[in-house]
Amino acid sequence: MSLKLLLKVWRQSGPADEGHFETYNPDDVNEDMSFLEMLDVVNESLIAEGKEPIAFDHDCREGICGSCGMVINGVPHGPKKLTTTCQLHMRNFKDGDTITVEPWRSTSFPVVKDLVVDRSAFDRIIQAGGYIAAPTGSARDGNEILISKPTADLAFEAAACIGCGACVAACPNGAAQLFTSAKLAHLNLLPQGQPERWSRTVAMVDTMEEYFGSCTNYGECEAACPKGISLDFIAKMNRDYLKAKFRDRRYTHKVDTSDAGG
Amino acid sequence: MTLDSRIPPGPIEDKWTNTKFETKLVAPQNRRKFQVIVVGTGLAGGSAAATLGEMGYNVKAFCFQDSPRRAHSIAAQGGINAAKNYKSDGDSVHRLFYDTVKGGDYRSREANVHRLAEISVQIIDQCVSQGVPFAREYGGLLDNRSFGGAQVSRTFYARGQTGQQLLLGAYQALERQIDAGTVKMYSRHEMLDLVVENGRAVGIITRDLIDGTIERHSAHAVVLATGGYGNVFYLSTNAKGSNVTAAWRAHKKGAYFANPCYTQIHPTCIPVSGDYQSKLTLMSESLRNDGRIWVPKDKNDKRNPNQIPESERDFYLERMYPSFANLVPRDVASRAAKRMVDDGFGVGALKNGVYLDFKSAIERLGRETIEQRYGNLFDMYENISGENPYENPMRIYPAVHYTMGGLWVDYNLMSNVPGLFVLGEANFSDHGANRLGASALMQGLADGYFVLPTTIAGELANHLNEPAPSTASAAFKEAEANVREQTNRFLTIKGSRSVDSFHRELGHLMWNYCGMARNRAGLETAIADIGKLKDEFWQDVRVLGDGQSFNQSLEKAGRVADFLELGILVCQDALHREESCGGHFREEHQTPDGEAQRDDENFAYVGAWEYTGAGKPATLHKEELVFENVHLAQRSYK
Amino acid sequence: MLTDSARGARPLRQRRVRPRFWLLDFYGSAIGKKAVMAITGIVLLGFVLVHMLGNLHMYQDADHMNHYGEYLRTIGEPILPHTGFLWILRAGLILAFIFHIHSAATLTIMNKQSRKTGYKGGRDYIAANYAARTMRWSGVIVGFYILFHLMDLTWGVGGADYTRGEPYQNLVHSFQREPVAIVYIIANLLLGMHIYHGAWSLFQSLGLANPRFNQWRRYFAMGFAAIIVIGNCSFPIAVMTGLVDLPK
């Protein structure tokens, strides 16, 4: 069954351009298509007309790589809950719908082109401490560290974050609390993560605050998150940060490792 | 030139240990004098770059995604194998070694596979210490599941996201080194050529995908970990961006391409729903544990599957393979499904699938159990197909999934071009003609964390106190000029057809003539047709926009141009290999009952192809495979 | 040539070089400010509750009310001078207000910087309720209301005839002017909204969220807001309806 749609897509040739909406009426849109396949179809006809196709990030198209992401009718990743844009299918829309498509909006996610934004600020947060320092080959047997199933499961739920940035896009404050707290929870919950727990928390939060807004507990991020990351992780991050701040600095200051191994 | 596989002497159990001892070392204080380029930051490249950085080398890492965390490795679902024998069900390094060689249909190198099995154990420890949240039992111990092609439970997993969790581990280690300054990360950079000077790999040419800058990067060694080429079929379970460009350009600069025709088809994917289809989605193999596969006995049975009585259903796997039934290996299950659909028994609107039915399982175990086991897969299926698999049987069909072939490497993972190393799916090394489930992640991490960091020192040590090659050299100038020339050419053809339309057409040819079953006539047609398509591409492709900005059509154009050339080589390799083995099935070579018929007399070798210039046929070099520890046998699953 | 570290966004603000004095460092972080906000918020919650309860005296009669007012001034005597204790309370209250407002203001600026361009095609709210989205406005208005309220009933410059030490009479006079009564009612409804989000949100800010009692946080906030609104709005209504009147 095919759909007639009115598409309003944000077009922006580059960071300098201030951008505008363009309107398209794709015919032959079919409800078994994914949202990105619908855009592929639009792009094919644009190319046929000699117009530049719409640029958008995508790779796995299976909802796991976190590349895709656009704000569809005012909601990051569109109307279907717990679904990335690439997994959103056209049967979630009705014949005759108007669909507005916009890139993530955040000062720290500058638009590269059309619907493509630069999310490298997320990498910067991970660089600050989003890891467990475990030089290759230094590991002991995996079963020497016992981790209760509930702990492992909770850590996994936090680790399920795909780094798509929808939380920032959804947050009216442009805050990256859900992303950062998910990574912190993943590592701070595990026994392996304890030695660096406090320095990690301080470094990641401080870096986050250099790029993103603060949290006033709107909960929009949780609602938009395709992986259902919970707000409780934000509370956990706040708790860990407060604890870290009331500790002796020697435990909470991150020492520079720039000559590691050298 | 002859292929020296550099397999160390001695009993197979000692080869790796001896290598570690005998390989030259680079002292810590000297490591920072070496510049190493790592292209690709998936499991293989990410783990390699992080480890080399940790050791103190100067590393430059490249990926085309906006972050290393998005590499295609992230899509892996099922799990990763390791011979830990935690379940004490008789597993051992030797058994994993044996299973892998057999699974590969006796077309892989014993020494490599044994090393892989040895290292598998360390991988799990390494990943646990990084905080990878593997599934645990209530007692706190690591959990295992069993996977196709093995009778032991040796697969470690993190729900349906093993790949993501392992990649995040490597990615985080990599980001740590980036922060420490030992690794310089170049994301959204695509490698467009390898620079070779007096026979040595000395650097690469890249394009900054954001502003189009063409850059020269030189190094003492270049490491490629750029993944598989499954997208030569256009439709595959690979990520849209997965490509052969890096490997292919290296091939054109002298690196041999080994066994390109070994491609793996995964039996349980969601069938194509229309010609707009952009990729295929894998449904984990584990579904075959509880699902029954069937088609209607009557070709043009228009009824809803639930109305078709048991007696009018053909459970063909159970019929043809009584003992393994629905659990036959990937290649066997795939070909059977193809036969059904080709004979017109296909189901669904397009008659392009077979049923995977959970009705009896639900009746037997109850919906809850099924929901627990496969809930997320069922949701994914419903999301994509719009059908509820609890009520109606799933429709599935095989799809291209993995490529065993790749750039030829010796035991040290160095290609025949000195200074050029190849890791992960991009090399041909360990899986022979067919890969077992949960073994690719293992190989990628073994290569990146453990093998390369040891073996690369042996090569680098020869160049101690030599500065990194100059990027002003003629070789660099020429390579950059070629890249610029090609980029401009795409933009100036101004033809009438989009890049994707060519890629689709190529995919059709590959799938029809070089897919699950191949024959001489078909392959010859394919080679001719792809040749024509290639010419048309260079006449008539339409790439809009310019080269100085973010231009996705331009990126695709380069990749499709390479796929077109690779496609021909794949068919040529398939044509020359007059036998059936693993993922390569030649209809001329099958047992009376339609099983793969190997020819160990004449084809127990690695076919490594050398590029001889545009339009000229590649020349074949053979690396004979010697089997001292497993004896060759015909696989049977009856 | 852009490397990863040169790419993309520049930091909007410097955080990783910290002031030496840990309190400044702490208050310098957004999470620290939120904690301060929550704690001052708790102080303010405590105040409005006690204040509301105290004002219930007016339902007894003028003397009780006025004595209560007078009593507040005498707490702590003779160790403390007259109104000494009250001033300590006031000092705490003033500090709480200052920090509450300062943190609110600075965080608001931080958030505006972080989202310079909004959604040109409009946006949809799924989780954030009206109260949450209007905290800043409800807060500011409550702030102005308090100023007015102080002028009216504490400093006696609100226009109604005012006699120091006779809060009961002052109140009745003040509320007998309908517009003033209306202002009080509206202001307290806004305060209720502010508390509805605030009293829920503060647990999250202090990291006290826990799946086990998360839904109770909602009930608590609702209950608290309801009590304050009902209590405080009853006073002007009582006066307007003549239920509470000047003593004969």
Ligand SMILES: Cc1cc2nc3c(=O)[nH]c(=O)nc-3n(C[C@H](O)[C@H](O)[C@H](O)COP(=O)(O)OP(=O)(O)OC[C@H]3O[C@@H](n4cnc5c(N)ncnc54)[C@H](O)[C@@H]3O)c2cc1C
């Ligand atoms: C759906 C699916 C499920 C799978 N499930 C499993 C499983 O359960 N178990 C298992 O063992 N295996 C599984 N596999 C196979 C396995 O995931 C892959 O073989 C493996 O992850 C490949 O890793 P890699 O590091 O070699 O390459 P990739 O992870 O593909 O990484 C390639 C890297 O190279 C970069 N790159 C590529 N070209 C260029 C270029 N020209 N310039 C610059 N950078 C470039 C990319 O940016 C990327 O960083 C699965 C595969 C698929 C498709």
Ligand code: HEM
């Ligand atoms: C007696 C009056 C007030 C009370 C009882 C009160 C209470 C609270 C509480 C409990 C919070 C939640 C803090 C948190 O989430 O951590 C809060 C938040 C807030 N307050 Fe107030 N407040 C009062 C007055 C004010 C005033 C006068 C202003 C501003 C001028 C203000 C502005 C804010 C803002 C902007 C927030 C939002 C912060 C957030 O949601 O996290 N408040 N208030």
Ligand code: HEM
């Ligand atoms: C309708 C509800 C209210 C009534 C009837 C009321 C009544 C009064 C009265 C009579 C006084 C003067 C006490 C005295 O001078 O002896 C007073 C003081 C005060 N009120 Fe209210 N009030 C109300 C609501 C509020 C609210 C909601 C706030 C704050 C958010 C508030 C804050 C104050 C403050 C700060 C003072 C000064 C206390 C002091 O003198 O130290 N009041 N109120």
Ligand code: SF4
């Ligand atoms: S928390 Fe959710 S929304 Fe935010 S990046 Fe991770 S997955 Fe995306």
Ligand code: F3S
């Ligand atoms: S939406 Fe924003 S305000 Fe906090 S709860 Fe989520 S980050």
Ligand code: FES
């Ligand atoms: S494309 Fe990978 S998550 Fe959507």
